[in-house]
Each structure stands twice: as C-alpha cells, then as structure tokens.
Amino acid sequence: MKILFVCSEAYPLIKTGGLGDVGGALPRALLKRGAQVRLLLPAYGAVMSKAKDAGLKLLLEFECDGAPVKLWQTRLPGSRVVTWLVDIAEFSARDGGPYGDHTGADWHDNAWRFYLFSRVAELISTAQLSLDFTPEITHCHDWQTGLVPALLSRHTKRPATVFTIHNLAYGGIFNYETFASLRLPEDWWHHEKLEFWGNFSYLKAGLVYADKITTVSPSYAEEIQTPEFGQGLEGLLSHRKADLLGLINGIDTQTWNPGSDAFIPSKYTRRSLKRRMANKLALQQERKLPVNENIPLFGFVGRLVEQKGVSLILEAIKPLLAAGECQLVAVGTGQREYEQGLLALQEEFPDAVAVTIGYSEPLSHWVEAACDIFLMPSLFEPCGLNQMYSQRYGALPICHYVGGLRDTVVNFCQPQLDAYLNGSLSVSDIDETGFLFREPSAEALAQCIHRALACYQQPELWQALQLNAMHKDFSWQQCCEGYMELYRELLEE
Incomplete structure (x- = not known):
C-alpha cells in the first residue's frame, strides 16, 4: 500500500x-x-x-x-x-x-x-x-x-x-x-x-x-x-x-514516556509512582514557588487562545489562589489578552503562580510529570493530546465534556466520590481517570476543580485514579x- x-x-x-x-x-x-x-x-x-x-x-x-x-x-x-x-x-x-x-x-x-x-x-x-x-x-x-x-x-x-x-x-x-x-x-x-x-x-x-x-x-x-x-x-x-x-x-509513547523521558529530573513508572514527587518538588524550586509536596499543583500547557478556555481558568482558579489552596504552572503563547491575564495572575500571586510565555518542549514534559492536576477546559477540542499525555504521566486531567476530551477521559463524578466517602465504593471498583464538566463556564469548572481537590485529599483514592490513568493505552x-x-x-x- x-x-x-x-x-x-x-x-x-x-x-x-x-x-x-x-x-x-x-x-x-x-x-x-x-x-x-x-x-x-x-x-x-x-x-x-x-x-x-x-x-x-x-x-x-x-x-x-x-x-x-x-x-x-x-x-x-x-x-x-x-x-x-x-x-x-x-x-x-x-x-x-x-x-x-x-x-x-x-x-x-x-x-x-x-x-x-x-x-x-x-x-x-x-x-x-x-x-x-x-x-x-x-x-x-x-x-x-x-x-x-x-x-x-x-x-x-x-x-x-x-x-x-x-x-x-x-x-x-x-x-x-x-x-x-x-x-x-x-x-x-x-x-x-x-x-x-x-x-x-x-x-x-x-x-x-x-x-x-x-x-x-x-x-x-x-x-x-x-x-x-x-x-x-x-x-x-x-x-x-x-x-x-x-x-x-x-500519542508518541516513546517520546512521551515518564519511564525514559530525558526532559524530567526523576523518571518513574506505575510501579515506581513514588518517584514522581521529585519532579513536583524540583519544578516548584525551579519556578521559584514554595516547595511543598502537599499543596495541589495545577498545570496548563497550550495555546493561549479562546478555544482553550483560558478565560475560564483565570476566573475559576483565582479564589483558590487567594485562599492559598493551590499553585499553578502555565506554559503557552497566543493572544495578548490571555498572555497578559496569566502574567497579571502571576504578579498578584507570585508565591503561587509561575507563567512561561512561549513554547518549551522540555518544560511541557516537566509540567506533565510534576503537576497533580492538568487543566484543559477547552470550549471545543477536536481531539486534544495533552489530556492523554497527562494521564500517561499520572497527572489527572480536568476537561470540558467535548470532542476528543470526552472520548479519552473517564469521568470520576460526584456520586462516585460521595459513595467512596461513605464507604460504599472501594478503590478496586474504580476505573476512572480524570474529571469532566459539561457547562462551558467558570462556575462549572470551579465545581469540577473542587471535586478533584476533594479526591486529592484522599491519598488512596488519588493513587488509584493515577494508576488507572497511567494504565490506559494511547499508542x-x-x-x-x-x-x-x-x-x-x-x-x-
């Protein structure tokens, strides 16, 4: 042929x-x-x-x-x-x-x-x-x-x-x-x-x-x-x-492989997931953020255009940053208004936000290997690759329920979280890999973030979701x- x-x-x-x-x-x-x-x-x-x-x-x-x-x-x-x-x-x-x-x-x-x-x-x-x-x-x-x-x-x-x-x-x-x-x-x-x-x-x-x-x-x-x-x-x-x-x-599973990725400080697999934390701590230090393994680290890598839902991120994450409940590392370039919006967020919260304007292949790999939660609230998304990269790297994605995002991320929903918390759902019954929201609004994204953070506070549950995500075959x-x-x-x- x-x-x-x-x-x-x-x-x-x-x-x-x-x-x-x-x-x-x-x-x-x-x-x-x-x-x-x-x-x-x-x-x-x-x-x-x-x-x-x-x-x-x-x-x-x-x-x-x-x-x-x-x-x-x-x-x-x-x-x-x-x-x-x-x-x-x-x-x-x-x-x-x-x-x-x-x-x-x-x-x-x-x-x-x-x-x-x-x-x-x-x-x-x-x-x-x-x-x-x-x-x-x-x-x-x-x-x-x-x-x-x-x-x-x-x-x-x-x-x-x-x-x-x-x-x-x-x-x-x-x-x-x-x-x-x-x-x-x-x-x-x-x-x-x-x-x-x-x-x-x-x-x-x-x-x-x-x-x-x-x-x-x-x-x-x-x-x-x-x-x-x-x-x-x-x-x-x-x-x-x-x-x-x-x-x-x-996705290119050779280039995007946390077990052999030359761009990340600490390589790891599903069997050595504990090594992943070293990437988070190193990135916090490199981006001049407080080094803290317990604070949730959000990541964003992508074009700074309307399609990618950057305006939703700017609005939804600000209260969390103000309360000192998370950190954000963002990498991207695009429309001036979104570049300025992220830089303004960094200026307002210098101890919680690190922004890189431009594209860096090494840094994009490092963010995937370091962040706990990857933000991808695209208004529309034909396929998307970063949500697949993030799952392969054990960073749980938060995505809008559209296009390829809904086809590649298995949603852990609120009723499941409630069932887990009341003891009627065990980790052995969980096969989900991330978090989805349906309404393209900052409010819906914020609710989804709070659901993800509630899961993050449950180490056994969080690790189960990570392992599920890393097990998926996106080759x-x-x-x-x-x-x-x-x-x-x-x-x-």
Whole structure:
C-alpha cells in the first residue's frame, strides 16, 4: 500500500500544535504496519536547517505554474520515514513561523504558498514527476492541503483521497480576488464547491472533493455536524456523513514516556509512582514557588487562545489562589489578552503562580510529570493530546465534556466520590481517570476543580485514579489500524 502523506507540519521538523504531532507520528506508525509512506512537507527555512543534520538530497528541479521548485529528500529524524520537502522561495527564504511572521500576522501570500504546495502534491500523485513512487492513497491534512483532493478530482487516473480535519475552526478562507489569481476553475466558485459565504475556503475544498473525510475523534465527528461546532460547514458535513469517520489520535509513547523521558529530573513508572514527587518538588524550586509536596499543583500547557478556555481558568482558579489552596504552572503563547491575564495572575500571586510565555518542549514534559492536576477546559477540542499525555504521566486531567476530551477521559463524578466517602465504593471498583464538566463556564469548572481537590485529599483514592490513568493505552496502534482499514476499503472501491 503506497501512501502520500501531505501535511504542513511534522514533529520534530516543524510543529505549532497537535497537527505537527500527528504529522510526525502517524507516518511512522503506518510504516511499521507495512505501508510504503512518503511524507510531503513544505521546505520552511527552519525545516531545511533541521533536515541538513539528517542529510538532504536534491531529487528534482522543475517549474510549477511559473514558479521554480526544488524537491528535496530527507528522513524524518528518528525514523525511517522518507520525507520530501517542497522548496519554493516563499517557504525556504523566510524566517518566522510556517503560517505567519514573528508578530503573529499571517503571511500575505499564504494562499499562493499552499496552492503551489498542493500543485506539487497533485503532480506527485498523478505520476507527472520523475519519481519511483506513485501513491495509491493521498492523505491530506487541514486547510493547507484542502486543494489537493479538488485538484486531483480533475484526473481520471488518480489515487484515492482522504482529508483529515484537525480543527474546523481554521478554514483557510480567502476572497474572490485571490481565487481568481490562482486561476482555479471558474465553476468552483459555487456554494456547493469552494465558495463559502462570499469568500472561498481551502478546507471546504477538501470536504467537497475528498473520497473520505476523517476527523480526530468520534465525538468531534458528531459535533461538527451541528451549528454549535460546524463553523458554517455543518450542512456539508451532514450531507457527507456516510464518508465521515472519527478516529482518535494516538500519542508518541516513546517520546512521551515518564519511564525514559530525558526532559524530567526523576523518571518513574506505575510501579515506581513514588518517584514522581521529585519532579513536583524540583519544578516548584525551579519556578521559584514554595516547595511543598502537599499543596495541589495545577498545570496548563497550550495555546493561549479562546478555544482553550483560558478565560475560564483565570476566573475559576483565582479564589483558590487567594485562599492559598493551590499553585499553578502555565506554559503557552497566543493572544495578548490571555498572555497578559496569566502574567497579571502571576504578579498578584507570585508565591503561587509561575507563567512561561512561549513554547518549551522540555518544560511541557516537566509540567506533565510534576503537576497533580492538568487543566484543559477547552470550549471545543477536536481531539486534544495533552489530556492523554497527562494521564500517561499520572497527572489527572480536568476537561470540558467535548470532542476528543470526552472520548479519552473517564469521568470520576460526584456520586462516585460521595459513595467512596461513605464507604460504599472501594478503590478496586474504580476505573476512572480524570474529571469532566459539561457547562462551558467558570462556575462549572470551579465545581469540577473542587471535586478533584476533594479526591486529592484522599491519598488512596488519588493513587488509584493515577494508576488507572497511567494504565490506559494511547499508542498509535489502534488509530493506525483504523486508517489502514479505511485505506483498504478505498482501494477495494
């Protein structure tokens, strides 16, 4: 089975969020299952720098729609995944992020950059380049690759196409002038094709033209067919529900393994859980918080955007901090208002709050290994990875009952806590792994936090929940099998 995996991010070459984790992990899992995989990535400047260490080979130089293109070959670091890098000046000759500059503003020519990237994917998929690989499946991810299934739809001989939605909120939306400048077929400017409320959407192109659509959790697949979560595309997604499948992402269990994690001071497993406390004490000391093994330590790692429920955290946790009942370590970057909100909280409670603005892979691992409770009150969450990381590391997650969070966290509810406290429920009867709340409000989050803290005060119960969480299997094996089955169905059809 030959698969072209078309993605705009893949860890460790480039990552801004969960898409990068999937882009790096799923191709490796598919390769282990016997698939032949080629990973196609943009040759961002940062990617080219990292790829040089793994070795770079120039495969082709050609012209695409008047633009000079180089196609480089390397390997995804730490794997055997053959990786092809699409090198145009708009990718490789720039500093900054993959989608925007250092200020956070989108690159003005994102539509053109990812159009060219999609065109190269089209040429590879239809054997128009001198390569020894012609895919049977072209698997595309998020808006940056949404044009690929549309472009391939014009070919009688083409691979089957899969389009995966990682986050429907990012639609790749541009105006008609941009549409016209790309010289796309004029009949695509139609509400049943690419036109989207007076603009056009790269993501919608993938939803209309892909043979199959997947998203990253069963619950999110249901939610995006409703007005609340559908981002204006719920009608199209409902129309295509027979071709829509939700598959939970896995996590890289080698990179995220508390028993071998190089980023944490004290390694531990389920059998040596007592060693975990050393990470908490070391993090408190490193972040200049009072070193106290008994005070509950909350952790947050993520993008500081509205979706992640940061405003709920700021409101719900403040009374607890004022009462000296907890500590908070937060790591993230994003919207200025949320960065300032966390920094203001740190200034108000310097002995209880430590904030790092920016992303740090080592620190994100350390927080998971140190905190008692991981906060993830996302307003919506297609899949989420941190709630799986936290369970693997024995940090119990508090999450909003949406999307992949509800699919991966088993809720320990108030009636169970009451039953445990009155002696009618024993730890041997508990298989829960965290805490969920349904209403997206600070009040509901606060109630959930109080439930978690009440459990924290019961050491035997808390340890049982930790061990349950650490026992869960979030590896790519099950998810990978779901994709392999989908690929086989497509090839049979």
